[in-house]
Amino acid sequence: MTSTIAAPLPPDENERLRALHASGLLDTPPEPAFDDLARIASQLCGTPIALVSLVDEDRQWFKSRIGLDASETPREQAFCAHAILRNEVLVVPDATMDVRFRDNPLVTGGPGIRFYAGAPLEVAGGHRIGTLCVIDTVVHELTEAQREALVALARQVVAQIELRLHVSELQAAHARQNLFEQQLQRFNAEMKALVAHRTAELKAERDRAELYFDIAGNMMVVADNGGRIVRANRMAAEVLGRPGSSLPGRDWFELCFPEDERADARAFFAQLVSGERDAARRFRGHVMTADGQLRVVSWHTTRLHDEQGATTGLLGVGEDITARLEAEEHLQRTLSELERSNIALQQFVHVASHDLREPINSILNFAKLLRRDAHEADAMRRERYVDFIVRGGERLRALVDDLLAFVRLDATEARADAVNLAELVEETRQSLAAAIGRSGATIRVTPLPVIRGDRSLLGLLLQNVIDNALKFHAPGKPPEVDIDCDVVGDELHVSVRDKGIGIAPEFQERIFEAFQRLHAHAEYEGTGLGLALSRRIADMHHGRIFVESQPDAGSRFVLALPASCRIGIASHAMQRTEIA
Amino acid sequence: MTAPLRTVMLIDDNDADNFFHGMMIERSGLATELLVFEWAEKALEWFQTHPGHAVDLILLDINMPRMNGFEFLEQFHQLPSVHQADARVCMLSSSPLEADRVRAFTFPRVTDFIVKPLGDDFLSQLTKACDIRR
Numbered sequence: 001m002t003s004t005i006a007a008p009l010p011p012d013e014n015e016r017l018r019a020l021h022a023s024g025l026l027d028t029p030p031e032p033a034f035d036d037l038a039r040i041a042s043q044l045c046g047t048p049i050a051l052v053s054l055v056d057e058d059r060q061w062f063k064s065r066i067g068l069d070a071s072e073t074p075r076e077q078a079f080c081a082h083a084i085l086r087n088e089v090l091v092v093p094d095a096t097m098d099v100r101f102r103d104n105p106l107v108t109g110g111p112g113i114r115f116y117a118g119a120p121l122e123v124a125g126g127h128r129i130g131t132l133c134v135i136d137t138v139v140h141e142l143t144e145a146q147r148e149a150l151v152a153l154a155r156q157v158v159a160q161i162e163l164r165l166h167v168s169e170l171q172a173a174h175a176r177q178n179l180f181e182q183q184l185q186r187f188n189a190e191m192k193a194l195v196a197h198r199t200a201e202l203k204a205e206r207d208r209a210e211l212y213f214d215i216a217g218n219m220m221v222v223a224d225n226g227g228r229i230v231r232a233n234r235m236a237a238e239v240l241g242r243p244g245s246s247l248p249g250r251d252w253f254e255l256c257f258p259e260d261e262r263a264d265a266r267a268f269f270a271q272l273v274s275g276e277r278d279a280a281r282r283f284r285g286h287v288m289t290a291d292g293q294l295r296v297v298s299w300h301t302t303r304l305h306d307e308q309g310a311t312t313g314l315l316g317v318g319e320d321i322t323a324r325l326e327a328e329e330h331l332q333r334t335l336s337e338l339e340r341s342n343i344a345l346q347q348f349v350h351v352a353s354h355d356l357r358e359p360i361n362s363i364l365n366f367a368k369l370l371r372r373d374a375h376e377a378d379a380m381r382r383e384r385y386v387d388f389i390v391r392g393g394e395r396l397r398a399l400v401d402d403l404l405a406f407v408r409l410d411a412t413e414a415r416a417d418a419v420n421l422a423e424l425v426e427e428t429r430q431s432l433a434a435a436i437g438r439s440g441a442t443i444r445v446t447p448l449p450v451i452r453g454d455r456s457l458l459g460l461l462l463q464n465v466i467d468n469a470l471k472f473h474a475p476g477k478p479p480e481v482d483i484d485c486d487v488v489g490d491e492l493h494v495s496v497r498d499k500g501i502g503i504a505p506e507f508q509e510r511i512f513e514a515f516q517r518l519h520a521h522a523e524y525e526g527t528g529l530g531l532a533l534s535r536r537i538a539d540m541h542h543g544r545i546f547v548e549s550q551p552d553a554g555s556r557f558v559l560a561l562p563a564s565c566r567i568g569i570a571s572h573a574m575q576r577t578e579i580a
Numbered sequence: 581m582t583a584p585l586r587t588v589m590l591i592d593d594n595d596a597d598n599f600f601h602g603m604m605i606e607r608s609g610l611a612t613e614l615l616v617f618e619w620a621e622k623a624l625e626w627f628q629t630h631p632g633h634a635v636d637l638i639l640l641d642i643n644m645p646r647m648n649g650f651e652f653l654e655q656f657h658q659l660p661s662v663h664q665a666d667a668r669v670c671m672l673s674s675s676p677l678e679a680d681r682v683r684a685f686t687f688p689r690v691t692d693f694i695v696k697p698l699g700d701d702f703l704s705q706l707t708k709a710c711d712i713r714r
Contacts, residue, residue, distance in 0.1 A: 350675065354643060357674040361697040362596040369600070388596045507646070516645070 083118035115140030119154035421448035
């Protein structure tokens with residue numbers, strides 16, 4: 001039975017072990033620096049074996065071994081476990097003579113240790129983690145110089161250990177730094193790529209926004225709180241009639257409003273910016289273009305904010321509705337004109353059909369009577385029937401003629417001939433020659449001008465008016481008609497005056513309406529259309545026709561035309577024409 | 581044989597119609613006497629100067645110059661009843677306009693509305709006016 005006296009544990013065992021493990025030496029491959037020191041120790045002390053031994057928890061492990069094969073031995077057999085207990089070299093000259101070691105298997109068996117000398121390796125903090133030891137299989141002594149050298153070498157081992165530790169720490173730090181740098185570079189590259197990508201995205205987004213801003217069909221204007229233009233799109237520039245590049249930086253109100261409207265517009269804008277007025281509500285305003293015309297714009301605005309929520313300005317989106325409004329107005333006007341003319345047409349058709357029915361009824365009535373009474377002896381009576389039939393036919397023809405003339409006026413535009421009024425009166429006189437001769441009328445004409453107008457329409461008008469003057473003469477007196485011309489203000493008055501029966505004031509306007517007659521058929525013939533026709537013709541010449549009259553004192557019909565229609569005096573006008 | 585009506589008055593500006601209608605009435609033996617006016621104003625004047633007259637029926641044209649049939653009706657209905665006497669009114673119109681017919685019948689004295697021309701059967705169209713007298 002073998003008994004070994006194991007070394008007690010040093011008081012700092014835990015800290016010592018921690019320092020040992022921290023050294024990072026355990027189970028590492030041999031290193032020349034340690035092997036060199038061990039070899040120097042073996043040569044210095046003249047021993048075949050030298051070791052750098054590290055005392056672990058339950059073993060001693062050799063970082064360097066000269067002359068020994070084993071890489072480790074159990075701690076309880078370790079001489080070094082004893083050597084680390086004190087801060088001095090442990091010398092065992094003959095192990096067989098030392099109670100602590102004589103039963104040690106390393107003494108009693110292979111390699112048969114007799115001599116041992118170990119200098120502790122004391123690292124920072126005073127912890128002894130192992131030894132530099134020399135061993136011999138024969139009894140040995142250590143000189144003082146050898147002892148000191150061994151201690152110095154042990155310090156070198158410690159220095160080596162610390163150096164090694166620093167190196168590895170440095171290496172680790174370096175590696176960490178490298179790693180960190182690599183990570184940093186990778187991160188950097190990633191960041192760069194990310195930033196580039198995001199920048200490209202932002203740019204694309206901005207380009208897109210810019211594009212939308214520009215191709216928008218509406219005006220888009222961004223103004224700051226003071227009403228200065230920040231941006232304006234192509235449509236805004238187009239409506240304003242200014243180059244787009246000239247807009248940013250300009251004051252919106254100075255640019256787009258007449259001077260007297262600027263203050264009001266600015267106040268309205270300030271209310272939109274301050275939120276006093278709901279910015280989302282649409283409103284209609286106008287803008288002045290570069291050439292001074294006003295365009296109507298339907299606006300809707302949005303307040304713009306910065307990240308802190310403060311208002312930075314206003315985005316206005318506006319649609320130029322000028323053309324649309326004009327079109328709507330035009331449509332409305334056309335519609336109401338159509339409506340008016342439609343109503344007028346219905347009334348006209350009604351009255352026309354009524355008036356046409358009268359002579360037709362008359363013709364049919366008497367034709368039927370004639371057929372029934374054909375064999376009666378009363379020739380006088382039959383002649384009377386035929387008279388009525390003829391009169392009905394004539395009346396029907398006159399009505400149809402006038403109606404056609406009236407209806408045709410709607411489809412014609414007045415021509416702009418040079419019309420010699422004196423000639424026209426003369427022609428009218430000739431066409432009314434039969435009536436003039438029958439009634440013994442006198443017609444007097446003063447010099448008349450040449451005017452611009454529609455010759456045949458003006459002829460129709462004169463014929464109607466002169467015909468009336470002949471027709472409505474005082475009972476028993478031959479008609480007297482005076483035709484003359486005056487400039488009154490900015491009008492040219494062509495008047496036809498008679499000394500006939502006159503017209504009561506209450507009828508003086510009504511006579512110009514279609515189918516208005518003032519007399520029973522037997523008294524005066526007429527279709528009720530002549531003066532309505534005349535009024536239409538006057539309208540078509542941008543003039544008017546009116547009557548001045550007193551019952552029983554005669555009438556004066558006046559055709560008033562714009563004075564500008566006069567283009568000369570008839571050269572061959574007779575001073576005074578009398579026709580009897 | 582006595583005529584169903586005493587006097588019939590024609591008011592129409594169209595002399596041809598008056599002649600024709602007068603003849604029809606004469607031949608029918610509807611009335612003892614016939615009065616003809618080409619002017620509504622003149623007819624109104626006659627009523628104003630003939631209280632208690634014998635006119636049983638007025639044949640009244642609508643479309644007349646100056647005073648038309650409706651204007652006449654307005655004035656006639658404002659006459660004292662002794663001037664209106666027993667007269668009933670039958671409207672005569674050249675055109676069958678519903679608005680005219682409706683308007684005519686708002687006047688109490690209007691009993692009939694006939695579209696011209698009067699045919700041989702016009703008597704039967706006047707039954708109401710004749711019934712009143714009988």
